[in-house]
Amino acid sequence: MTKPILSIRDLTVEIPTRYGILRPVDGVSYDIAPGEILGVVGESGAGKSMAGNAVIGLLSPPAHISKGEIHVNGTRIDNLKGDAMRKLRGKQIGMVFQDPLTSLNPLLRIGDQLTETILAHLDVTRDQAQQRAIAALEEVGIPGARERVNSYPHEFSGGMRQRVVIALALCAEPSLIIADEPTTALDVSVQAQIIALLKQLCRTRDTAVMLITHDMGVIAEAADRVAVMYAGKLVELGPVRDVLTKPSHPYTDGLMGSTPLASRGKARLHQIPGAMPRLDNLPTGCAFHPRCPYSTDKCAADPAPTLQDGGGAAACFFPLPHKAKVA
Amino acid sequence: MALVSVQHLTRIFDVSKPWLNRVIERREKAFLTAVSDVSFNIEEKTIYALVGESGSGKSTIGKMLVGLLSPSEGSVTIRDVDLSRETDAAKIDAVRADIQMIFQDPFASLNPRWRVRDIIVEPVAARGGETTGMAEKLLEQVGLSARDAGKFPHEFSGGQRQRICIARALASEPKLIVCDEPTSALDVSVQAQVLNLMSDLKDEFGLTYLFISHDLTVVQHMADKVGVLYLGRLVEEAAPDALFDDPKHPYTQMLLAAAPKLGEFGREVPPPKGEIPDPINPPTGCAYHPRCPLVGDVCKKLRPELREVRGARVACHMVK
Numbered sequence: 332m333t334k335p336i337l338s339i340r341d342l343t344v345e346i347p348t349r350y351g352i353l354r355p356v357d358g359v360s361y362d363i364a365p366g367e368i369l370g371v372v373g374e375s376g377a378g379k380s381m382a383g384n385a386v387i388g389l390l391s392p393p394a395h396i397s398k399g400e401i402h403v404n405g406t407r408i409d410n411l412k413g414d415a416m417r418k419l420r421g422k423q424i425g426m427v428f429q430d431p432l433t434s435l436n437p438l439l440r441i442g443d444q445l446t447e448t449i450l451a452h453l454d455v456t457r458d459q460a461q462q463r464a465i466a467a468l469e470e471v472g473i474p475g476a477r478e479r480v481n482s483y484p485h486e487f488s489g490g491m492r493q494r495v496v497i498a499l500a501l502c503a504e505p506s507l508i509i510a511d512e513p514t515t516a517l518d519v520s521v522q523a524q525i526i527a528l529l530k531q532l533c534r535t536r537d538t539a540v541m542l543i544t545h546d547m548g549v550i551a552e553a554a555d556r557v558a559v560m561y562a563g564k565l566v567e568l569g570p571v572r573d574v575l576t577k578p579s580h581p582y583t584d585g586l587m588g589s590t591p592l593a594s595r596g597k598a599r600l601h602q603i604p605g606a607m608p609r610l611d612n613l614p615t616g617c618a619f620h621p622r623c624p625y626s627t628d629k630c631a632a633d634p635a636p637t638l639q640d641g642g643g644a645a646a647c648f649f650p651l652p653h654k655a656k657v658a
Numbered sequence: 659m660a661l662v663s664v665q666h667l668t669r670i671f672d673v674s675k676p677w678l679n680r681v682i683e684r685r686e687k688a689f690l691t692a693v694s695d696v697s698f699n700i701e702e703k704t705i706y707a708l709v710g711e712s713g714s715g716k717s718t719i720g721k722m723l724v725g726l727l728s729p730s731e732g733s734v735t736i737r738d739v740d741l742s743r744e745t746d747a748a749k750i751d752a753v754r755a756d757i758q759m760i761f762q763d764p765f766a767s768l769n770p771r772w773r774v775r776d777i778i779v780e781p782v783a784a785r786g787g788e789t790t791g792m793a794e795k796l797l798e799q800v801g802l803s804a805r806d807a808g809k810f811p812h813e814f815s816g817g818q819r820q821r822i823c824i825a826r827a828l829a830s831e832p833k834l835i836v837c838d839e840p841t842s843a844l845d846v847s848v849q850a851q852v853l854n855l856m857s858d859l860k861d862e863f864g865l866t867y868l869f870i871s872h873d874l875t876v877v878q879h880m881a882d883k884v885g886v887l888y889l890g891r892l893v894e895e896a897a898p899d900a901l902f903d904d905p906k907h908p909y910t911q912m913l914l915a916a917a918p919k920l921g922e923f924g925r926e927v928p929p930p931k932g933e934i935p936d937p938i939n940p941p942t943g944c945a946y947h948p949r950c951p952l953v954g955d956v957c958k959k960l961r962p963e964l965r966e967v968r969g970a971r972v973a974c975h976m977v978k
Contacts, residue, residue: 374845375816488933489712518711519872523916524929545845548875548918552925572923589850591879592920599857600850600879606815607845 334405335362336506336539337386341637342399342409344378344385353610355381355394357563358637363507363539368530370554370571371543372586376607378563379543383509385409386541387424388416404506422452425500429512431492434499435484441468441495442480445502452503467498471528490521497528504536511543526553547590551575559583562608562618565638567645579645581623617647625649660699661834661866662706662723666732669693669718669890673938690938692718694890695732697964700834700866700883707869707877707898709913710887713934716870719887720836723868724759736834755785758827762839764819768811774822775807781830796825799862800855817848824855828863836868841876853880874917878902886910889937889945891961896970906972908950944975952976 344356355378363369371379384390386401388411401409403423411419420426428434436444445464449455455463461480468476471494484492493513500508510529514522530553533540542554550557550571557574559567559582567580578584588601605622608614617635620626629648638646645651674680674687693715700706708716721727723734725741734741739753758781761767768777778796779789794804800821811819820840827835840856841849853876859865871877877884877898884901886894886909894907905911912930919925932949935941941948947957954976962973 374847490933518934519874519913520711520916520930521933522918523927526918527927527929546918547846548920551920551923552918575920575923586846587920589847590920591850591853591875597879600854602851602854603847606817606848 333364335364336404337363337541338402339386340400342382342385342401343397344381344390344394345397346394350611355563355610356385359565361558361565361568363541365539366533366537367556368533368540368542368554370550370557371541371560372545372547372550372557373560374545374607377560379560380511383511383541383543387420387426387509421448422503423505423507425505425508427496427500427508427510427513429515431489431496431516432484434496435492437484440481440483445499448499449502463502467502471498489517490524493517493525494528501532505538507539509541514549529553547575547587562613563610564618564646568638569644579650580647581625581651582619584651661702661737662700663735665697667693667696667719667722667729667734668731669722669727670730688938691940692890692937696892698885698892698895700868702866703864704882705860705867705869705880707871707881707884708887709871709874709877709884711872711934713889713937714887715890716887717838720838720868720870724757724836725754755830756833758830758832758835760823760827760835760837760840763843764816764823767823768819770811774809774811777822778826778829781826792829796828800825816844817851820844820852821855828859834866834868838870842871842873874914889934889940891945891973892964893946893973894970900969906967906970906977907974908952909946
């Protein structure tokens with residue numbers, strides 16, 4: 332395997348509160364190779380966005396990385412301070428957020444926002460930066476980029492705005508892009524356009540992409556591998572086809588069962604009883620055991636095995652025997 | 659006889675700038691046609707789903723059905739009472755009592771200062787009905803505990819709040835419930851719980867749903883009949899099997915092709931062209947013609963009427 336662009340080892344994020352220390356991300360490890368799209372799925376509160384924010388250094392205090400290491404292109408970045416991190420952010424790691432309207436400055440022309448990023452990270456003149464900005468807009472498929480570069484964010488539609496945000500993430504040519512729910516705010520047809528764009532960019536530039544989403548359909552179509560998170564822990568990691576068709580962790584299995592599918596017709600949806608536990612009130616042992624149909628006394632007593640990249644497939648004492656789930 | 663009959667329903671919003679701006683900038687008044695000449699029937703005890711992208715007018719239709727908006731043209735007839743023309747207030751009131759609505763965002767649709775008990779019985783209490791023990795009974799029917807009646811909305815998770823919304827909708831024993839994106843704010847596993855609950859309650863109480871959603875897989879799972887909207891117009895109406903196996907309108911075909919599919923790994927589809935046009939200046943003729951692969955001359959001039967094609971109603975000149 333080629334050297335990974337992003338390598339996370341035993342990442343733990345802690346938030347000290349009045350009620351004790353919360354761990355929204357707890358002992359997560361994974362790698363992303365060049366040109367690979369890693370899908371990170373989980374329900375709200377699973378810690379998927381928190382893990383993304385930890386990588387790019389956007390944790391807002393009091394949240395902090397308490398344990399573990401993050402390496403980008405072989406450099407350790409989790410202990411970098413202010414200035415050093417700022418140089419890296421945008422240059423090596425680009426970020427695409429969920430809401431394209433709030434991730435652009437409404438008072439600046441998009442060309443200015445792009446050139447600002449380019450000038451901050453690359454050693455070019457203002458004219459060259461302008462040319463690069465136009466090239467970036469053309470690359471993400473904005474028609475008439477030469478004129479549109481002088482438009483304000485409100486003059487674009489939602490899908491076009493998200494393209495601008497992607498151009499912004501790309502313009503300093505980062506080797507890693509973190510896309511946090513990039514299509515959740517968009518319509519189905521625009522979502523298809525944005526996903527196709529991300530895949531194409533990933534392929535042509537060999538960029539590593541961390542695609543954070545709750546939509547299993549998007550993961551199935553876009554990701555090469557998928558990491559499933561539950562209550563801050565990585566519960567399953569593997570090639571997308573294996574994880575989605577032959578889930579080993581009971582949570583992944585339940586998640587797949589509760590997704591409405593054409594092939595399942597009108598049959599009752601499988602239900603996972605209960606809801607994701609709150610971080611200040613995590614169950615003992617495996618966090619999923621109160622909702623798990625296969626749980627035993629061992630699951631309630633001992634913490635579930637930690638998942639290592641390249642190790643087992645699921646963080647579970649009793650991984651499910653493989654059987655086809657998705658028709 | 660259909661429970662709900664919607665005929666030539668149209669809703670136009672005035673989106674003009676203020677008077678002074680219009681005078682100074684020499685602008686005309688601007689009108690946005692959110693819903694344009696939509697007709698459909700909902701049979702009793704079925705689920706009729708409206709799907710479409712943002713701006714297709716699906717929520718506006720839902721609001722006109724429950725009476726939160728009045729139609730600009732056309733009519734909504736529920737149990738033979740035309741809500742916009744009927745003059746007998748008692749008749750309208752009787753019909754209104756049979757309609758309830760479930761909204762998308764369970765965090766915005768419950769009053770944070772009210773206890774759950776008061777929220778749930780409000781539809782009955784507002785009409786002066788007897789409400790003793792009603793909230794507790796309804797809470798258990800939607801899978802919560804009778805003890806929850808004394809709590810406030812903030813003590814519940816998103817899925818539980820949506821259950822409270824459903825309990826409130828059931829309180830007045832309605833015939834028709836308009837559900838506007840009831841699960842799009844919820845996680846997948848919670849969505850499954852809520853969808854199952856809605857199916858169970860439908861059978862138990864003999865309910866009729868108008869189910870508004872943008873999520874095609876949810877619609878396919880729930881609906882007995884599906885109407886596809888594009889820019890305020892009904893472009894196709896069919897039973898879910900017919901619609902999903904054999905979509906006839908080019909827009910429906912595009913929508914189905916664009917929706918992510920769980921079983922197709924690394925699927926490469928040419929992404930759909932273009933975006934939804936500006937509803938203030940919709941294209942002439944068929945609203946879909948600028949993006950349509952089958953477009954012909956007639957499409958640019960003449961708006962297609964709904965017509966029967968292989969068991970579906972389709973508004974397209976070209977489809978055979």
